[in-house]
Amino acid sequence: MPKVIIKPYNRIIKCKTGDLLSHVIKKAIPNFPTPCGNRGFCGKCLVRVLEGKLSEVTGNERLHNLKTGERLSCQAKVLSDLVIEIPIFEQYKALISGYEPKVDVITPILEKKFVEVKYSTYHKPIPVDKILLKSIDAESLTGKCIGNLVYAKNFSRITICKRGKNVTHILNGYKKIYGFAVDIGTSKIATYLVDLDSGETISETYIPNPQTKYGDDVISRITAVINDVNTLYEMHRMTLSSIEKMIIEMAEKNGIEIKNILAGVVVGNTVMISIFLGLNPEPIGRSPYIPYLSTKIEDYGDRFGFNLLRDAWIYIPPAITGFIGADAIADIVTTLMIEDINKNILIIDIGTNSEVALIRNGEIFVASAPAGPAIEGEQISCGVKSFNGAIYRVRIEKDGVNFLLYGETPLGLCGSGIISLVSEMLRKNIVSKNGRFYGDKSFFEIVSKDKSSTGRPITVTQRDLREIQKAKAAISSTWSLLLMKNNLSINDIDRCYICGSFGSSLDLD
Ligand code: FES
Numbered sequence: 019m020p021k022v023i024i025k026p027y028n029r030i031i032k033c034k035t036g037d038l039l040s041h042v043i044k045k046a047i048p049n050f051p052t053p054c055g056n057r058g059f060c061g062k063c064l065v066r067v068l069e070g071k072l073s074e075v076t077g078n079e080r081l082h083n084l085k086t087g088e089r090l091s092c093q094a095k096v097l098s099d100l101v102i103e104i105p106i107f108e109q110y111k112a113l114i115s116g117y118e119p120k121v122d123v124i125t126p127i128l129e130k131k132f133v134e135v136k137y138s139t140y141h142k143p144i145p146v147d148k149i150l151l152k153s154i155d156a157e158s159l160t161g162k163c164i165g166n167l168v169y170a171k172n173f174s175r176i177t178i179c180k181r182g183k184n185v186t187h188i189l190n191g192y193k194k195i196y197g198f199a200v201d202i203g204t205s206k207i208a209t210y211l212v213d214l215d216s217g218e219t220i221s222e223t224y225i226p227n228p229q230t231k232y233g234d235d236v237i238s239r240i241t242a243v244i245n246d247v248n249t250l251y252e253m254h255r256m257t258l259s260s261i262e263k264m265i266i267e268m269a270e271k272n273g274i275e276i277k278n279i280l281a282g283v284v285v286g287n288t289v290m291i292s293i294f295l296g297l298n299p300e301p302i303g304r305s306p307y308i309p310y311l312s313t314k315i316e317d318y319g320d321r322f323g324f325n326l327l328r329d330a331w332i333y334i335p336p337a338i339t340g341f342i343g344a345d346a347i348a349d350i351v352t353t354l355m356i357e358d359i360n361k362n363i364l365i366i367d368i369g370t371n372s373e374v375a376l377i378r379n380g381e382i383f384v385a386s387a388p389a390g391p392a393i394e395g396e397q398i399s400c401g402v403k404s405f406n407g408a409i410y411r412v413r414i415e416k417d418g419v420n421f422l423l424y425g426e427t428p429l430g431l432c433g434s435g436i437i438s439l440v441s442e443m444l445r446k447n448i449v450s451k452n453g454r455f456y457g458d459k460s461f462f463e464i465v466s467k468d469k470s471s472t473g474r475p476i477t478v479t480q481r482d483l484r485e486i487q488k489a490k491a492a493i494s495s496t497w498s499l500l501l502m503k504n505n506l507s508i509n510d511i512d513r514c515y516i517c518g519s520f521g522s523s524l525d526l527d
Contacts, residue, residue, distance in 0.1 A: 020096050025068070025103045039065065039072065039091035039102070044231050049107040049405065053396040055233025055242060056092035060397065063091045070100030105429060105472050107405050126214050127281040127333055128179040129154070132192045135174055150178060150185065157183040162318060162329065179280055181316070186331050187280050196220070196279045197330070198265050201345060202286030202294055203227060204236055204370055205394070205403065207260055211268040214281060221268040228256040229293065235370045235391050236289040240303035247298070254296040258323045266326055281331045282319070285344040287371060288312075288337045295322065295334075307340035341386035346373040349517050350382060361512040364497055368393060368520045372493050376500040383504065387496035392485040393520070395432045400464075400476045402430035404519075407471050411525050412439040412464060414446045419464050427471040431464070431478070438525040439464065439478060440486055453483045 022031045022042050029046040040063050043050045054060040058078030066087050073095035075084075082090065091102075133153040146167055147159055156178075159167065166188035179187040179195065187195075199210040208224040232242035232249060242249045261284075269276055284294060288309040292299035295311065302309050314336040320328035335344040349367050354377070357363055363377040372387040395401030395408070402408050407429025411422040421428070421435070431439060439462075443449045448462060455462070465476035501507065516524060 020070075021099045022070075022096060023099075023101045025101065026106065027104075033096055035097060037096050039089070039094045039096055039100075041231075042096060043091055043102075043104065047104070047107060048228060048231075049226055049403075050091075050104065051107065051234070051403070052092055052230070053234035053238075053391060054092075055235075055238030057233075057238075058090055058093045061090065061399075062396070064104075065089055065091045066103040068101040068103055070096075070102075071098040072100070073097060106407070126217070127197060127283060128181055128186060128195065128214065128331060130177060130179045130195055130214070133176045133178055135176055150176070150188065154178045154180050154185065155183075156180045156185045159185045160318070162186070163188050181331055186318075187329070189278075193278055195281075196269070196274055197281035197283070198268075198279060198327075200261050200282065200284045200286075201348070202257065202261075202284065202290040203345075204239075204287065204290065205230065205234065207257070207264070209261060209264040209268070211265065211272065211274070211279075220272055220274075223264050223268060225260055225264065228260055229253045231256075234394075234396055236287065236299075237303060239289060239293065240299050243298060244300055244303075250293065250298060251296065253293045254323070257290075257294050262324055262327055276326055277329070279327060279330050281333070282327065283333050283335070285335060285348045287343040287345055288340055291334060291337065291344060302340045309337060309340050312337045312339070338384055339386075341371050341388075342373055342384050346375065346384065346386075349373070349515075350375050350377075350384075353377065353515060357513065362506060362510050364500075364511050364514040365517060366493065366497065366514065366521075367517040368493065369518065370394060370396075372496070374493070374496045374500060376497070376504060376506075378504055378506070383500050385496045385500055387492040389489040389492045390485070392482075392489040393433050393436070395430065395436065397485050398431065398436060398482045399479055400430045400474075401436065401482075402432055404432045405429055408432035409435040409464065409476070410438070410523060411435065412442050414442045414448070421464065428465045428469060428476055429471045430476055433520055434523040434525060436478070436482075436486060440483070441525075443478075449483060453487045455480060455483075 019032050020035055022033060024043060024046055031042050031046050033042045040052050040056055051062045053062050061082045067089055072089055076093040079090045079093050131154045135149060163185055175191055177189040177193040178185060195214045197212045197214045199212060201208045205227055206224050207227050210219050211221045212219050229239055232239050269279060288302050289299045292309060297310050314334060316333040319330040319332050322332055335347045337343045349365050353363060353365050359377055359380045365375040367373045370391045372389045374385050376383045391397055395403055404424060406425030407423060407427055409421045409423045409428055409431050412435060413420045449455050461477045461479040463475050463477045467473055467475040470476050
Protein backbone atom coordinates (compact mmCIF):
# COMPACT_ATOMS: atom_id res chain seq x y z
CA MET A 19 0.00 0.00 0.00
CA PRO A 20 1.87 3.17 -1.18
CA LYS A 21 2.28 6.20 1.08
CA VAL A 22 1.98 9.73 -0.30
CA ILE A 23 3.72 12.52 1.63
CA ILE A 24 2.24 15.94 0.80
CA LYS A 25 4.55 18.90 1.42
CA PRO A 26 4.56 21.54 2.87
CA TYR A 27 1.56 20.17 4.83
CA ASN A 28 3.59 17.09 5.82
CA ARG A 29 0.46 14.96 5.57
CA ILE A 30 0.93 11.24 4.95
CA ILE A 31 -1.85 9.39 3.14
CA LYS A 32 -2.01 5.68 2.44
CA CYS A 33 -3.65 4.66 -0.83
CA LYS A 34 -3.88 1.81 -3.31
CA THR A 35 -1.56 1.33 -6.27
CA GLY A 36 -3.37 2.87 -9.25
CA ASP A 37 -5.33 5.47 -7.23
CA LEU A 38 -5.66 8.85 -8.92
CA LEU A 39 -3.24 11.25 -7.24
CA SER A 40 -5.79 14.12 -7.09
CA HIS A 41 -8.24 11.87 -5.19
CA VAL A 42 -5.49 10.96 -2.72
CA ILE A 43 -4.56 14.63 -2.15
CA LYS A 44 -8.22 15.63 -1.69
CA LYS A 45 -8.54 13.16 1.19
CA ALA A 46 -5.98 15.19 3.13
CA ILE A 47 -6.53 18.66 1.63
CA PRO A 48 -10.23 19.06 0.73
CA ASN A 49 -9.53 22.57 -0.68
CA PHE A 50 -7.11 21.19 -3.27
CA PRO A 51 -8.50 22.56 -6.57
CA THR A 52 -9.76 20.27 -9.33
CA PRO A 53 -11.99 22.77 -11.15
CA CYS A 54 -12.45 20.84 -14.39
CA GLY A 55 -13.47 17.70 -12.53
CA ASN A 56 -10.25 15.72 -13.15
CA ARG A 57 -10.51 16.05 -16.93
CA GLY A 58 -7.01 17.42 -17.50
CA PHE A 59 -8.18 20.73 -19.01
CA CYS A 60 -7.60 23.44 -16.41
CA GLY A 61 -4.07 22.71 -15.17
CA LYS A 62 -4.98 23.82 -11.62
CA CYS A 63 -4.19 20.46 -9.98
CA LEU A 64 -0.48 20.77 -10.71
CA VAL A 65 1.95 19.12 -8.25
CA ARG A 66 5.73 18.88 -8.05
CA VAL A 67 6.94 15.30 -7.66
CA LEU A 68 9.99 15.16 -5.41
CA GLU A 69 10.26 11.36 -5.11
CA GLY A 70 8.44 8.28 -6.40
CA LYS A 71 6.81 6.88 -9.50
CA LEU A 72 3.57 7.83 -11.23
CA SER A 73 1.83 6.51 -14.36
CA GLU A 74 2.91 7.74 -17.81
CA VAL A 75 2.39 11.40 -18.76
CA THR A 76 -0.94 11.70 -20.63
CA GLY A 77 -1.75 13.58 -23.84
CA ASN A 78 -3.70 16.19 -21.85
CA GLU A 79 -0.66 16.87 -19.66
CA ARG A 80 1.53 17.46 -22.73
CA LEU A 81 -0.72 20.40 -23.66
CA HIS A 82 0.22 22.22 -20.43
CA ASN A 83 3.99 22.84 -20.97
CA LEU A 84 4.87 21.17 -17.67
CA LYS A 85 8.39 21.59 -16.33
CA THR A 86 10.52 18.64 -15.22
CA GLY A 87 9.00 17.07 -12.10
CA GLU A 88 5.60 18.71 -12.58
CA ARG A 89 2.47 16.60 -13.11
CA LEU A 90 -1.27 17.15 -13.28
CA SER A 91 -2.45 15.12 -10.33
CA CYS A 92 -5.79 14.35 -12.00
CA GLN A 93 -3.96 12.54 -14.80
CA ALA A 94 -1.40 10.64 -12.74
CA LYS A 95 -1.91 7.34 -10.95
CA VAL A 96 0.13 6.41 -7.89
CA LEU A 97 2.55 3.54 -8.58
CA SER A 98 4.89 3.75 -5.56
CA ASP A 99 5.55 5.69 -2.34
CA LEU A 100 5.61 9.38 -3.23
CA VAL A 101 6.77 12.74 -1.94
CA ILE A 102 4.98 15.63 -3.65
CA GLU A 103 4.76 19.37 -3.14
CA ILE A 104 1.71 21.60 -3.65
CA PRO A 105 1.00 25.26 -2.81
CA ILE A 106 -0.85 26.03 0.44
CA PHE A 107 -4.59 26.09 -0.25
CA GLU A 108 -6.03 27.54 2.89
CA GLN A 109 -9.53 28.94 2.58
CA TYR A 110 -9.71 32.57 3.56
CA LYS A 111 -12.79 33.57 5.54
CA ALA A 112 -15.48 34.14 2.94
CA LEU A 113 -18.28 36.62 3.46
CA ILE A 114 -21.54 34.76 4.02
CA SER A 115 -23.76 37.46 5.44
CA GLY A 116 -24.58 40.92 4.25
CA TYR A 117 -27.59 43.14 4.43
CA GLU A 118 -30.30 41.68 6.65
CA PRO A 119 -33.57 43.57 6.23
CA LYS A 120 -35.51 44.45 9.37
CA VAL A 121 -39.08 43.30 9.00
CA ASP A 122 -41.90 44.39 11.28
CA VAL A 123 -43.95 41.22 11.14
CA ILE A 124 -42.27 37.87 11.08
CA THR A 125 -44.28 35.04 9.65
CA PRO A 126 -42.21 32.18 10.95
CA ILE A 127 -41.92 28.85 9.27
CA LEU A 128 -43.63 27.42 12.37
CA GLU A 129 -46.23 29.14 14.52
CA LYS A 130 -45.71 28.49 18.20
CA LYS A 131 -48.02 28.71 21.17
CA PHE A 132 -47.59 28.07 24.88
CA VAL A 133 -50.60 26.26 26.24
CA GLU A 134 -51.65 25.52 29.77
CA VAL A 135 -53.86 22.52 29.32
CA LYS A 136 -56.81 21.55 31.41
CA TYR A 137 -57.60 18.03 30.36
CA SER A 138 -61.06 16.55 30.22
CA THR A 139 -62.57 14.88 33.23
CA TYR A 140 -64.55 11.72 33.59
CA HIS A 141 -67.70 13.82 33.49
CA LYS A 142 -66.66 15.81 30.41
CA PRO A 143 -64.64 13.44 28.22
CA ILE A 144 -62.80 15.10 25.29
CA PRO A 145 -59.91 13.40 23.42
CA VAL A 146 -56.47 14.94 24.15
CA ASP A 147 -55.82 15.77 20.49
CA LYS A 148 -59.02 17.84 20.27
CA ILE A 149 -57.91 19.95 23.22
CA LEU A 150 -54.48 20.54 21.73
CA LEU A 151 -55.71 21.28 18.21
CA LYS A 152 -58.26 23.77 19.50
CA SER A 153 -55.63 25.58 21.56
CA ILE A 154 -53.61 26.49 18.45
CA ASP A 155 -56.41 26.60 15.86
CA ALA A 156 -55.12 23.57 13.96
CA GLU A 157 -56.99 20.80 12.21
CA SER A 158 -54.65 17.84 12.21
CA LEU A 159 -51.53 16.30 13.72
CA THR A 160 -48.58 14.83 11.86
CA GLY A 161 -47.85 11.16 12.49
CA LYS A 162 -44.73 12.15 14.44
CA CYS A 163 -46.81 13.95 17.05
CA ILE A 164 -48.75 10.84 18.00
CA GLY A 165 -45.98 9.66 20.31
CA ASN A 166 -45.97 13.02 22.12
CA LEU A 167 -49.74 12.89 22.40
CA VAL A 168 -49.54 9.89 24.69
CA TYR A 169 -47.19 11.73 27.02
CA ALA A 170 -48.91 15.10 26.64
CA LYS A 171 -51.60 13.84 28.99
CA ASN A 172 -49.01 14.11 31.76
CA PHE A 173 -47.95 17.67 30.88
CA SER A 174 -49.85 20.72 31.91
CA ARG A 175 -47.62 23.29 30.22
CA ILE A 176 -46.99 22.58 26.60
CA THR A 177 -45.28 24.24 23.62
CA ILE A 178 -47.18 23.47 20.44
CA CYS A 179 -45.98 24.33 16.91
CA LYS A 180 -47.94 24.18 13.73
CA ARG A 181 -47.26 24.60 10.04
CA GLY A 182 -50.45 25.87 8.39
CA LYS A 183 -53.26 23.89 10.01
CA ASN A 184 -51.02 20.96 10.87
CA VAL A 185 -49.49 20.47 14.34
CA THR A 186 -45.85 19.47 13.84
CA HIS A 187 -44.33 19.52 17.34
CA ILE A 188 -45.58 19.06 20.91
CA LEU A 189 -42.98 19.81 23.60
CA ASN A 190 -43.15 19.44 27.36
CA GLY A 191 -42.92 22.86 29.06
CA TYR A 192 -42.53 26.35 27.65
CA LYS A 193 -39.61 26.24 25.21
CA LYS A 194 -37.64 28.66 23.06
CA ILE A 195 -37.46 27.25 19.56
CA TYR A 196 -34.73 27.49 16.93
CA GLY A 197 -34.31 26.94 13.23
CA PHE A 198 -31.61 26.99 10.62
CA ALA A 199 -31.09 28.24 7.08
CA VAL A 200 -28.78 26.67 4.53
CA ASP A 201 -27.48 28.05 1.24
CA ILE A 202 -25.94 25.21 -0.76
CA GLY A 203 -23.64 27.05 -3.14
CA THR A 204 -21.70 25.28 -5.86
CA SER A 205 -18.46 26.23 -4.11
CA LYS A 206 -19.44 26.65 -0.47
CA ILE A 207 -22.24 25.66 1.90
CA ALA A 208 -23.29 28.42 4.29
CA THR A 209 -25.43 27.69 7.35
CA TYR A 210 -27.16 29.99 9.83
CA LEU A 211 -28.68 29.20 13.23
CA VAL A 212 -31.76 31.30 13.92
CA ASP A 213 -33.83 32.13 16.99
CA LEU A 214 -37.32 31.42 15.66
CA ASP A 215 -38.97 33.53 18.38
CA SER A 216 -37.14 36.76 17.48
CA GLY A 217 -35.99 36.00 13.93
CA GLU A 218 -32.41 36.93 14.91
CA THR A 219 -29.47 35.03 13.44
CA ILE A 220 -27.51 33.58 16.37
CA SER A 221 -24.56 32.13 14.53
CA GLU A 222 -23.30 31.48 11.00
CA THR A 223 -20.61 29.35 9.44
CA TYR A 224 -19.61 27.74 6.15
CA ILE A 225 -17.42 25.10 4.59
CA PRO A 226 -16.19 24.60 1.03
CA ASN A 227 -18.75 22.40 -0.70
CA PRO A 228 -17.33 18.85 -0.41
CA GLN A 229 -18.82 18.04 -3.83
CA THR A 230 -15.90 19.99 -5.39
CA LYS A 231 -14.16 16.62 -5.33
CA TYR A 232 -16.12 16.09 -8.56
CA GLY A 233 -15.39 19.49 -10.13
CA ASP A 234 -16.02 23.14 -9.40
CA ASP A 235 -19.04 23.76 -11.59
CA VAL A 236 -22.46 22.16 -11.84
CA ILE A 237 -21.76 20.64 -15.26
CA SER A 238 -18.76 18.71 -13.86
CA ARG A 239 -20.97 17.36 -11.05
CA ILE A 240 -23.70 16.34 -13.51
CA THR A 241 -21.04 14.68 -15.69
CA ALA A 242 -19.72 12.79 -12.65
CA VAL A 243 -23.24 11.44 -11.98
CA ILE A 244 -23.72 10.48 -15.64
CA ASN A 245 -20.42 8.56 -15.53
CA ASP A 246 -21.19 6.81 -12.24
CA VAL A 247 -24.55 7.10 -10.50
CA ASN A 248 -22.96 6.13 -7.16
CA THR A 249 -21.37 9.58 -7.22
CA LEU A 250 -24.84 11.05 -6.70
CA TYR A 251 -25.33 9.12 -3.45
CA GLU A 252 -21.85 10.05 -2.27
CA MET A 253 -22.41 13.77 -2.96
CA HIS A 254 -25.89 13.57 -1.37
CA ARG A 255 -24.48 12.00 1.81
CA MET A 256 -21.53 14.42 1.97
CA THR A 257 -23.88 17.40 1.65
CA LEU A 258 -26.28 16.21 4.35
CA SER A 259 -23.60 15.29 6.84
CA SER A 260 -21.73 18.60 6.30
CA ILE A 261 -24.92 20.58 6.93
CA GLU A 262 -25.79 18.55 10.01
CA LYS A 263 -22.26 18.86 11.40
CA MET A 264 -22.24 22.65 11.01
CA ILE A 265 -25.67 23.06 12.64
CA ILE A 266 -24.81 20.78 15.56
CA GLU A 267 -21.50 22.60 16.17
CA MET A 268 -23.21 26.01 16.17
CA ALA A 269 -25.95 24.71 18.51
CA GLU A 270 -23.42 23.26 20.95
CA LYS A 271 -21.36 26.47 20.97
CA ASN A 272 -24.49 28.45 21.81
CA GLY A 273 -25.83 26.03 24.43
CA ILE A 274 -28.87 25.07 22.35
CA GLU A 275 -30.36 21.59 22.57
CA ILE A 276 -30.73 19.86 19.21
CA LYS A 277 -34.26 18.78 20.10
CA ASN A 278 -35.30 22.45 20.19
CA ILE A 279 -34.15 23.03 16.59
CA LEU A 280 -37.51 22.55 14.97
CA ALA A 281 -37.27 23.95 11.44
CA GLY A 282 -34.91 24.60 8.55
CA VAL A 283 -34.98 26.29 5.14
CA VAL A 284 -32.67 25.04 2.41
CA VAL A 285 -31.90 26.98 -0.79
CA GLY A 286 -29.53 26.38 -3.67
CA ASN A 287 -29.47 26.22 -7.43
CA THR A 288 -31.48 23.40 -9.00
CA VAL A 289 -28.47 21.08 -9.34
CA MET A 290 -27.49 21.57 -5.69
CA ILE A 291 -31.09 20.99 -4.55
CA SER A 292 -31.33 17.85 -6.71
CA ILE A 293 -28.17 16.48 -5.11
CA PHE A 294 -29.41 17.45 -1.63
CA LEU A 295 -32.59 15.47 -2.34
CA GLY A 296 -30.68 12.55 -3.89
CA LEU A 297 -32.41 13.18 -7.23
CA ASN A 298 -30.47 12.67 -10.44
CA PRO A 299 -29.58 16.18 -11.78
CA GLU A 300 -28.90 14.86 -15.29
CA PRO A 301 -31.97 16.47 -17.00
CA ILE A 302 -30.77 19.93 -15.92
CA GLY A 303 -27.57 19.38 -17.91
CA ARG A 304 -29.18 18.93 -21.31
CA SER A 305 -31.71 20.78 -23.40
CA PRO A 306 -34.45 21.78 -22.51
CA TYR A 307 -32.80 21.89 -18.99
CA ILE A 308 -35.86 20.87 -16.98
CA PRO A 309 -35.27 19.64 -13.41
CA TYR A 310 -37.24 16.73 -11.97
CA LEU A 311 -38.59 18.99 -9.26
CA SER A 312 -39.67 22.62 -9.33
CA THR A 313 -42.35 22.94 -6.63
CA LYS A 314 -41.71 23.75 -2.98
CA ILE A 315 -41.14 20.73 -0.84
CA GLU A 316 -41.45 20.34 2.92
CA ASP A 317 -41.36 17.52 5.44
CA TYR A 318 -39.51 16.32 8.52
CA GLY A 319 -35.70 16.13 8.40
CA ASP A 320 -35.54 12.34 8.39
CA ARG A 321 -37.50 12.27 5.11
CA PHE A 322 -34.56 14.11 3.54
CA GLY A 323 -31.95 11.88 5.18
CA PHE A 324 -31.01 13.96 8.24
CA ASN A 325 -30.16 12.00 11.33
CA LEU A 326 -29.83 14.30 14.37
CA LEU A 327 -32.08 16.91 12.75
CA ARG A 328 -34.67 14.27 11.93
CA ASP A 329 -37.54 16.06 13.72
CA ALA A 330 -36.90 19.52 12.25
CA TRP A 331 -39.47 20.64 9.69
CA ILE A 332 -37.54 21.36 6.46
CA TYR A 333 -38.78 23.73 3.76
CA ILE A 334 -37.27 24.10 0.28
CA PRO A 335 -38.68 27.00 -1.78
CA PRO A 336 -39.75 26.29 -5.36
CA ALA A 337 -37.46 26.71 -8.34
CA ILE A 338 -38.62 28.84 -11.26
CA THR A 339 -36.89 26.98 -14.09
CA GLY A 340 -33.92 24.67 -14.61
CA PHE A 341 -31.35 27.38 -13.91
CA ILE A 342 -33.35 29.72 -11.68
CA GLY A 343 -33.47 27.92 -8.38
CA ALA A 344 -34.50 28.47 -4.77
CA ASP A 345 -31.42 30.67 -4.21
CA ALA A 346 -32.68 33.17 -6.81
CA ILE A 347 -36.09 33.15 -5.11
CA ALA A 348 -34.32 34.03 -1.84
CA ASP A 349 -32.56 37.00 -3.57
CA ILE A 350 -35.86 38.26 -4.95
CA VAL A 351 -37.76 37.86 -1.66
CA THR A 352 -35.04 39.76 0.23
CA THR A 353 -35.09 42.59 -2.33
CA LEU A 354 -38.88 42.81 -2.16
CA MET A 355 -38.61 43.24 1.62
CA ILE A 356 -36.46 46.36 1.31
CA GLU A 357 -37.50 47.98 -1.94
CA ASP A 358 -40.48 49.77 -3.36
CA ILE A 359 -41.71 47.21 -5.87
CA ASN A 360 -43.02 49.94 -8.14
CA LYS A 361 -39.46 50.98 -8.96
CA ASN A 362 -37.34 49.37 -11.66
CA ILE A 363 -34.85 47.13 -9.90
CA LEU A 364 -32.25 44.81 -11.33
CA ILE A 365 -30.89 41.91 -9.25
CA ILE A 366 -27.77 40.09 -10.47
CA ASP A 367 -26.39 37.06 -8.65
CA ILE A 368 -23.02 36.43 -10.26
CA GLY A 369 -21.65 32.92 -10.36
CA THR A 370 -20.84 30.12 -12.79
CA ASN A 371 -24.53 30.23 -13.51
CA SER A 372 -25.62 33.84 -12.97
CA GLU A 373 -29.25 34.68 -12.27
CA VAL A 374 -30.74 38.01 -13.27
CA ALA A 375 -34.13 39.35 -12.15
CA LEU A 376 -35.89 42.54 -13.17
CA ILE A 377 -38.60 43.92 -10.90
CA ARG A 378 -40.79 46.33 -12.81
CA ASN A 379 -44.02 47.85 -11.52
CA GLY A 380 -44.59 44.91 -9.21
CA GLU A 381 -43.91 42.31 -11.90
CA ILE A 382 -40.84 40.07 -11.82
CA PHE A 383 -38.93 38.83 -14.87
CA VAL A 384 -36.05 36.38 -14.57
CA ALA A 385 -33.38 34.87 -16.78
CA SER A 386 -30.12 33.04 -16.25
CA ALA A 387 -26.70 33.45 -17.83
CA PRO A 388 -24.19 30.64 -18.28
CA ALA A 389 -21.28 32.92 -17.33
CA GLY A 390 -18.88 30.04 -16.74
CA PRO A 391 -16.37 29.93 -13.90
CA ALA A 392 -13.93 32.62 -15.21
CA ILE A 393 -15.42 35.30 -13.00
CA GLU A 394 -14.82 33.06 -9.97
CA GLY A 395 -11.14 32.73 -10.84
CA GLU A 396 -11.42 29.47 -12.78
CA GLN A 397 -10.44 29.03 -16.46
CA ILE A 398 -8.03 31.90 -15.83
CA SER A 399 -4.37 30.87 -15.97
CA CYS A 400 -3.55 32.35 -12.54
CA GLY A 401 -7.09 32.41 -11.14
CA VAL A 402 -7.79 31.01 -7.67
CA LYS A 403 -10.69 30.95 -5.25
CA SER A 404 -10.61 33.20 -2.20
CA PHE A 405 -7.76 31.22 -0.66
CA ASN A 406 -5.07 32.77 1.49
CA GLY A 407 -2.85 34.49 -1.07
CA ALA A 408 -5.71 35.51 -3.41
CA ILE A 409 -5.28 39.04 -4.80
CA TYR A 410 -8.58 40.94 -4.65
CA ARG A 411 -7.65 44.55 -5.56
CA VAL A 412 -5.13 45.81 -8.10
CA ARG A 413 -3.81 49.30 -8.82
CA ILE A 414 -1.31 49.95 -11.60
CA GLU A 415 0.94 52.87 -10.66
CA LYS A 416 3.97 54.44 -12.30
CA ASP A 417 6.28 52.61 -9.89
CA GLY A 418 4.71 49.20 -10.47
CA VAL A 419 1.67 47.13 -9.56
CA ASN A 420 0.15 47.50 -6.09
CA PHE A 421 -2.34 44.99 -4.82
CA LEU A 422 -4.27 43.84 -1.78
CA LEU A 423 -4.49 40.16 -0.96
CA TYR A 424 -5.87 37.77 1.64
CA GLY A 425 -2.97 36.57 3.78
CA GLU A 426 0.64 37.34 2.98
CA THR A 427 2.16 35.59 -0.04
CA PRO A 428 0.46 35.99 -3.45
CA LEU A 429 -1.01 32.76 -4.88
CA GLY A 430 -3.21 34.05 -7.74
CA LEU A 431 -6.14 36.30 -8.66
CA CYS A 432 -9.62 35.68 -7.28
CA GLY A 433 -12.78 36.87 -9.10
CA SER A 434 -12.90 40.37 -7.60
CA GLY A 435 -9.13 40.73 -8.24
CA ILE A 436 -9.62 39.86 -11.90
CA ILE A 437 -12.39 42.48 -12.31
CA SER A 438 -10.27 45.06 -10.48
CA LEU A 439 -7.22 44.27 -12.67
CA VAL A 440 -9.12 44.37 -15.96
CA SER A 441 -10.69 47.75 -15.18
CA GLU A 442 -7.24 49.10 -14.19
CA MET A 443 -5.71 47.83 -17.44
CA LEU A 444 -8.48 49.56 -19.39
CA ARG A 445 -8.00 52.79 -17.43
CA LYS A 446 -4.23 52.73 -17.89
CA ASN A 447 -4.48 51.97 -21.64
CA ILE A 448 -2.83 48.57 -21.34
CA VAL A 449 -5.72 46.88 -23.13
CA SER A 450 -8.18 48.33 -25.61
CA LYS A 451 -11.95 48.39 -25.14
CA ASN A 452 -12.26 45.30 -27.31
CA GLY A 453 -9.97 43.40 -24.95
CA ARG A 454 -6.72 43.31 -26.95
CA PHE A 455 -3.36 44.17 -25.43
CA TYR A 456 -1.92 47.29 -27.03
CA GLY A 457 1.36 46.74 -28.92
CA ASP A 458 2.87 43.28 -29.08
CA LYS A 459 2.14 42.39 -25.45
CA SER A 460 0.47 39.01 -24.91
CA PHE A 461 0.35 39.07 -21.10
CA PHE A 462 0.63 41.41 -18.11
CA GLU A 463 2.63 40.45 -15.02
CA ILE A 464 1.22 41.32 -11.60
CA VAL A 465 3.66 39.36 -9.40
CA SER A 466 7.08 38.05 -10.40
CA LYS A 467 7.93 34.37 -9.93
CA ASP A 468 10.26 34.99 -6.97
CA LYS A 469 7.45 36.73 -5.03
CA SER A 470 4.64 34.24 -5.72
CA SER A 471 3.98 31.20 -3.56
CA THR A 472 3.91 28.84 -6.56
CA GLY A 473 7.32 29.85 -7.96
CA ARG A 474 5.54 30.90 -11.17
CA PRO A 475 4.74 34.52 -12.08
CA ILE A 476 1.13 35.70 -11.61
CA THR A 477 0.01 37.05 -14.97
CA VAL A 478 -3.08 37.72 -17.02
CA THR A 479 -2.91 36.56 -20.63
CA GLN A 480 -4.78 37.45 -23.81
CA ARG A 481 -6.66 34.16 -23.48
CA ASP A 482 -7.66 35.06 -19.89
CA LEU A 483 -9.05 38.37 -21.14
CA ARG A 484 -11.16 36.53 -23.70
CA GLU A 485 -12.59 34.26 -20.96
CA ILE A 486 -13.49 37.29 -18.85
CA GLN A 487 -15.09 38.99 -21.86
CA LYS A 488 -17.21 35.88 -22.54
CA ALA A 489 -18.42 35.78 -18.92
CA LYS A 490 -19.17 39.49 -18.90
CA ALA A 491 -20.94 39.24 -22.26
CA ALA A 492 -23.16 36.39 -21.01
CA ILE A 493 -24.27 38.42 -17.98
CA SER A 494 -24.67 41.69 -19.92
CA SER A 495 -26.73 40.09 -22.67
CA THR A 496 -29.04 38.55 -20.08
CA TRP A 497 -29.91 41.80 -18.31
CA SER A 498 -29.98 43.66 -21.67
CA LEU A 499 -32.54 41.16 -22.98
CA LEU A 500 -34.71 41.57 -19.90
CA LEU A 501 -34.61 45.36 -20.32
CA MET A 502 -35.29 45.13 -24.06
CA LYS A 503 -38.30 42.85 -23.54
CA ASN A 504 -39.68 45.47 -21.15
CA ASN A 505 -38.90 48.48 -23.36
CA LEU A 506 -36.51 49.84 -20.75
CA SER A 507 -33.03 51.27 -21.02
CA ILE A 508 -30.31 51.06 -18.38
CA ASN A 509 -31.10 54.69 -17.47
CA ASP A 510 -34.58 53.58 -16.37
CA ILE A 511 -33.14 51.33 -13.64
CA ASP A 512 -33.55 52.88 -10.18
CA ARG A 513 -31.29 50.43 -8.38
CA CYS A 514 -29.13 47.41 -9.19
CA TYR A 515 -28.17 44.79 -6.60
CA ILE A 516 -25.14 42.55 -7.15
CA CYS A 517 -25.70 39.69 -4.72
CA GLY A 518 -23.55 37.28 -2.80
CA SER A 519 -19.99 37.45 -1.55
CA PHE A 520 -18.87 38.41 -5.06
CA GLY A 521 -21.06 41.52 -4.97
CA SER A 522 -19.90 42.40 -1.46
CA SER A 523 -16.23 42.34 -2.43
CA LEU A 524 -16.49 44.16 -5.79
CA ASP A 525 -14.11 47.10 -6.18
CA LEU A 526 -16.57 49.88 -7.03
CA ASP A 527 -13.78 52.39 -7.74
S1 FES B 1 -6.45 19.60 -14.99
FE1 FES B 1 -6.58 18.42 -13.23
S2 FES B 1 -8.40 19.08 -12.32
FE2 FES B 1 -8.29 20.27 -14.10
